[in-house]
Every structure is written in structure tokens, then in C-alpha cells.
Amino acid sequence: MQTIRRLASLEPKCALAIGGLDPITGAGLYSDVKTFSVMKVLPLALATCLVIENSSGVKGVVPLAHELVRLQLKEILEDCHPKAIKIGMVYSGDVVELLAEELPREPPVVLDPILKSWDGKDLITAEGLKSLIELLIPRSTVVTPNALEASTLSGVDVRDVDSAKEAARRIADLGAKCVVVKGGHATSQKAVDVLFYQGEFLVVEKERLFEEPFHGLGCIFAASFAALLAHGVEVPEAFVQASHFVAHAMRGSYRLRGRARIANPLELYYKSLDVVRVIDVMYRALELIESMKGLEELAPEVGANLVMCVRNPESLEDVCGIEGRLRPVRGFLRAQGQIKFGGSRHLGNMLLEVNRRWPSIRACMNIKYSENLLRALRELGFRTTSFDRTKEPLEVKLKEGMSLKWGAREAMKGLTEEPDAIYDLGDWGKEPMIRIFGRDALDVAKKVELIVSKLKELDRSQEASRG
Secondary structure: OHHHHHHHOOOOEEEEEEEEEOOOOOOHHHHHHHHHHHOOEEEEEEEEEEEEEEOOEEEEEEEOOHHHHHHHHHHHHHHOOOOOEEEOOOOOHHHHHHHHHHOOOOOOEEEOOOOEOOOOOEOOOHHHHHHHHHHHHHHOOEEOOEHHHHHHHHOOOOOOHHHHHHHHHHHHOOOOOEEEEEOOOOOOOEEEEEEEEOOEEEEEEEEOOOOOOEEOHHHHHHHHHHHHHHOOOOHHHHHHHHHHHHHHHHHOOEOOOOOOEEOOOOHHHHHHHHHHHHHHHHHHHHHHHHOOOOHHHHOOOOOEOEEEEOOOOOOHHHEEEEOOOEEEEOOEEEEOOOEEEOOOOHHHHHHHHHHHHOOOOOEEEEEEOOHHHHHHHHHOOOOEEEOOHHHOOHHHHOOOOOHHHHHHHHHHOOOOOOOOEEEEOOEOOEOOEEEEEEOOHHHHHHHHHHHHHHHHHHHHHHHHHHO
16 A cells, blocks of 8 residues: 555656567566556657567567667657666667667666576577677666576576675676666575665565466566656665565466466556445445444444455555444444544454455454354354464464454364354453454445344244243
């Protein structure tokens, strides 16, 4: 959510992307254009070649004639002065020489030295590599090789942070103002990006979300870095933000039929659209809840809340809830505050944990616990599971916000299907509680409506049996 807010405050700038054309749009120019667009940069695009590839690998490269590349660049520069330039796949030496001679000197240049594809195919000629080292690296503001590319350019076998730092230092000696060695191809358990800038190192660590090969991550990193420089962001901050942007692209990645996952720079755009949907669904769900007669009897002593998260949530900022919770007022539940993101801590934490296991579960509401309510859930065919709060480890109790995360993990152990409800019988100072889960807030509200109706039916049945 922080990234979305940051981008919302920026004014559009123009930047130039240079690279190859990928038919599945997972890498190269098409990926650069998507990345620029999400980051409020108006894209200019110069094609150097056509890469015959898909998510199964590269089948071949068709370079564009030198004159075609020159004419594209001429038309672009006649029409616009880019605020930054991102150079990706160049392939041939004559294209490198053209770029070194004719690109404007003022804008910052981010060079992504693409040497091989993820499946090991050569994406630059021997002459192209020689020219890239001699002509483009010295012209670059930032050079962004992955571990394998850094090994080739520096002669250092990059396997960990220390070797990445040495490789970055040696590449900087070739003339680049600063160097980023990306850690996605290294052998460590975490992906570690290393920046060498003005004689100092800055390191960003990220969790490895997937073990499969990725298509397009390097392009997205370099393009987002260039976009940030176009907006006037300083190099160290642009490095950190670009690393985080790539993490979003990984979370939103997808598969076609091939082996490689395709990184998705549009994930933040999808997420920003989802913010609008979440707020809309929350208001509709709240309208239903506040109209529900009898629901006030299901309110816990601490109050009820309704929460819903955006797609691929990362923190409580991505969870929308009700400030002040829902409390009984004249026979109905009423919201005591506004609907807002970050509006629920405890229930939000539990939702994040459940969503991590089952991304289709996006919403939750808490109601009080009773044997009758548990019976109503089972008669409705809802899948229920529970955890024992008396077994909560002391280190979990002492850490703010961890109790319900732990409880969710305990309740989901061994489950093969999504739960409709997670309950616990409480502990010293902890009220027993049932949490209802669903696809979105309206789905949860409708489940609660069914529970209220079933509970009334059970009450009538019990009264009849007593009579």
C-alpha cells in the first residue's frame, strides 16, 4: 500500500526503453513499457531485435538492421527528451556502437547487461559483449547484472554477498557510476541485491517466494530503477524501491505452459484497482450486517469486526477493517468508526495468515462462541477447525500481534480444504471466539446471515421440544 501511495503523488515523466521484443511480453520492451506505465512514466520504446521465445525458453534471435534501429532512435529523439534511459538486450556490436554515439548524454542510463536467457541461450554476440564493456558500461549511471552476468563481466564467481560485492567493485572499475548485483541467481537461501555506490555498499534481502526459474525479473528491476531515476529519486532510494517493486512482480507472477514463471509488473496496478473493489464490497457488506435483526446477540464482549484484504496482501496496511469495531445499538450491530485500511490489528493478522495458505480467502468476521453457534455452523455444513489458546507458547504471547497468527497456523494444520470458521475456547483474559471466513466481505456477511437464521431455527426447535 505504501508503494501505491508513493506512486500516486508523482507527476508523469518520459523515459526511453531499449531492448528486444518478446512475443509473450514477459521480458524485454513489452515488460519495460508495462513497468514504466505502472510507475507513472510515459514509455518510449526502441526495438533492437525480435527474440523467438516463450516460457519454455529461447528458440532464436532475429536482430533488426542497424538502419532500422537508427531510424527509430531518430524519430524518438526528435519528438521527446527522455528523463531516463533503460538499455536491455542489444545483441550486436553495431547496435552498441550506435547507442554509444547517438544517445543523449544528459539523462541517467540504467544498463541491464543481458548476456544469456534463463535457459542458457546466448543473447549477445561476442562482438556485442566486447562493445558493451568498452562503450556502454562507462556511459551508464547504473549497471544491473544478475549473479551470472556479474560473474562474466567481473571474472568473479558470484555465489554469496561477499563475492557479489567484489564483482560490483570490479564492474565499477570498468567505468560505471554504480553497480547493482541482483541476487536471484545466487545460491543463498534469500535473494540478496547488492548496490555499490560512491564507494559504499547497500544490501537488500528478500525472501525467495518461488524456486522455479523466472522470466523477466531483471528487466522489471532495471526498468523500475530507470523510472525512479526519471522521477528524480536518488540512487540509493531508487535501488531499495526497485527491489521492493520486483517483490510485487514476483507475488503477482503467473504460469503459462512452460517451466518459467512470468514476472508481472502490473501487479501493483491490479492491487490499486482492488483497493477500490475492497472498499466497495466492505460498504455493501456493512449495509447488510447493520440491517440484520438478531445479529447483535452474536457480538463478542470485545466487539465484532469485519475485515477484507486486497490481493496478495503483505501487511495490515493491506487489510481493510472498521475503526472502533461493530457494537450493539438498539437491537442492531452498528459500526463505531470508519471503514479504512489498517482498521483491524487482531482479526487482520489472522486473515493474513489464512490468506497466505489459501489466497482465495480474503475476508473474515468475528462472532462470540457458544455451543449453539457451533451446532448451527455444523448443521449448515460449514467446515470448522479450532486451536487451543492454553497451549500458546510464552514467546508468542509476549510478542504483539502474534497470538492469532499462531492460532491460525495451529488451526490449519492438516487441513486439505479451506475453513469456513476457526474457533477457540479462550484462555485467561481471552474471550472464546468464532471467526467466519469467506471469499470477500459480502460472502462473509451472507454466511453470518445464514448463521443467524439457523440459530433462530434451532432456538425454535429447542423451545418446541421443551413445550
